[in-house]
Amino acid sequence: MSEIRIDEGRLVDWASRAIATPSFTGSEEAMAELMRETFLDLGLQVQWQQVEEGRANVLGTLPGSGGGPSLMFNGHLDTSYSGREPWLRHVPGFQPSAFVEDGRLYGLGISNMKGALACYVEALRALADGRVRLRGDVLVAAVSGEIEKAQWGDAQGAEYRGYAAGSRYLVSHGGVADMCVLGEPTESKVVLGHFGSLWLRISTRGPFVHTAFSEGKRDENAIVRLRDVLDAVLEWIPTWEGDPENAYRGAKAIVNVGAVEGGFGWRVSRTPHRADLFLDVRVPPTKEMATARGQVLDLVRDLAERFPEHGIEGEVYVTAPGAEIAEEHPLVGALDEAHAEVFGAAPERDVTRWFSDASVLTRYGIATVNYGTSTGLLDTVKGENLEIDGLVKTAEVYARVAMKVCGVA
Numbered sequence: 001m002s003e004i005r006i007d008e009g010r011l012v013d014w015a016s017r018a019i020a021t022p023s024f025t026g027s028e029e030a031m032a033e034l035m036r037e038t039f040l041d042l043g044l045q046v047q048w049q050q051v052e053e054g055r056a057n058v059l060g061t062l063p064g065s066g067g068g069p070s071l072m073f074n075g076h077l078d079t080s081y082s083g084r085e086p087w088l089r090h091v092p093g094f095q096p097s098a099f100v101e102d103g104r105l106y107g108l109g110i111s112n113m114k115g116a117l118a119c120y121v122e123a124l125r126a127l128a129d130g131r132v133r134l135r136g137d138v139l140v141a142a143v144s145g146e147i148e149k150a151q152w153g154d155a156q157g158a159e160y161r162g163y164a165a166g167s168r169y170l171v172s173h174g175g176v177a178d179m180c181v182l183g184e185p186t187e188s189k190v191v192l193g194h195f196g197s198l199w200l201r202i203s204t205r206g207p208f209v210h211t212a213f214s215e216g217k218r219d220e221n222a223i224v225r226l227r228d229v230l231d232a233v234l235e236w237i238p239t240w241e242g243d244p245e246n247a248y249r250g251a252k253a254i255v256n257v258g259a260v261e262g263g264f265g266w267r268v269s270r271t272p273h274r275a276d277l278f279l280d281v282r283v284p285p286t287k288e289m290a291t292a293r294g295q296v297l298d299l300v301r302d303l304a305e306r307f308p309e310h311g312i313e314g315e316v317y318v319t320a321p322g323a324e325i326a327e328e329h330p331l332v333g334a335l336d337e338a339h340a341e342v343f344g345a346a347p348e349r350d351v352t353r354w355f356s357d358a359s360v361l362t363r364y365g366i367a368t369v370n371y372g373t374s375t376g377l378l379d380t381v382k383g384e385n386l387e388i389d390g391l392v393k394t395a396e397v398y399a400r401v402a403m404k405v406c407g408v409a
Helices: 008-019 029-041 110-129 165-171 222-242 289-306 330-343 358-363 388-406
Strands: 045-052 055-062 071-076 099-101 104-106 138-143 179-182 190-194 196-205 255-262 274-283 313-320 349-352 367-370 385-387
Touching (some): 029 138, 071 165, 104 110, 104 388, 190 367, 196 289, 330 367, 330 388
Antiparallel strands (some): 045 055, 055 138, 104 385
């Protein structure tokens, strides 16, 4: 196999440019422009996909000589945070300004997942430097709208359109390959599968009454009624999490009580007509979403029977399936080999309960594995960061995987 040399300075420089290009969900176009400029500089074929106003995908293709499988590297442009959030404004690593400290690169979006995009770019540059010609095509898809968020109620618009919005557009507009590596931050572990996500709203109703006339009616208050529902839901959660049918590769399912809404802060002189409880129910990739939907709505029906006066109703408003790849798939074998060559030992396996665009890609027959460098998300004082040595090694792994999968001409 040809020698691969990763240029650390070049990698860090490009990653720093990416950090300095804000790309909060719904406003990814400036980052897409950087990707297009970079792909053109690399001599790739470039396809610009205008997903909607202000956001785009960019697909760069390095054509092979023919006769080999095609490999996609996929990464999202949008960041989990904008850095403008009141609780993040003071955290330097959550700002669009890169800095290096103690061998780590800090900055907004570096771990999720501009670091992976930087590794894809550097891997292709290293292949070009080594004059490596591949038989199969290599595609790099930089997509918008992956972050786990969805429109609901008054939260409407592009900044709320996540959950694979970009990759869904990608695969329906030519962005397909035989297999794909997703560089989500997996701590250099090979993620063979991850859970999907189902979001459920459960609502209660109550009379809309002025405080002065609410005496003796507290039990009818929609928020007070929601307390009964929450207690019942907390009883139900362990049955979902403990059900072997909801486990996957030894990992249990999990449910989050994600939000509560009710009443009007500007008018607490009225009892609310409605209160809402929101749940994030994680679903194993082995369970069909329609089955999971039916099961959580059974919970709602049970609650309505238990509390007939509460006006209970339910709504499922996100169904994002999980994804998995077979242990024996050639891409997994190529990753194992490349990781061992770079790190000196075989990679560990992992199952995660977060969502990735593998959810959509696998539905188009693109076998997808998540594999990326460490998260660096645990530093709540300095913010997002990645170890630079980890970035360098991950870029080399990606280059080696491309050679193994696509074949060298």
